[in-house]
Amino acid sequence: MLAILGVLLLVWIVVAVLGFVIKGLIWLAIIGIVLFLATSIFGWVRRKTTRR
Numbered sequence: 025m026l027a028i029l030g031v032l033l034l035v036w037i038v039v040a041v042l043g044f045v046i047k048g049l050i051w052l053a054i055i056g057i058v059l060f061l062a063t064s065i066f067g068w069v070r071r072k073t074t075r076r
Contacts, residue, residue, distance in 0.1 A: 029067040036060035 036059045043053025 025070070026067070029063060029070075032063045033060060033067075036063060 036056045038056075040053045040056030040060060043049045043051070043056055046052075
């Protein structure tokens with residue numbers, strides 16, 4: 025599960041960077057950032073609940 029989250033985080037970073045690099049695709053960067061944050065929060069919550 026942790027490996028899948030790591031891959032997803034890497035994909036979202038690439039999407040966000042591409043959105044900033046390619047002019048006119050700022051919406052892609054925003055989506056990448058939002059998905060990165062959502063995946064990070066999901067992984068953090070999931071990890072905290074599995075420790076108990």
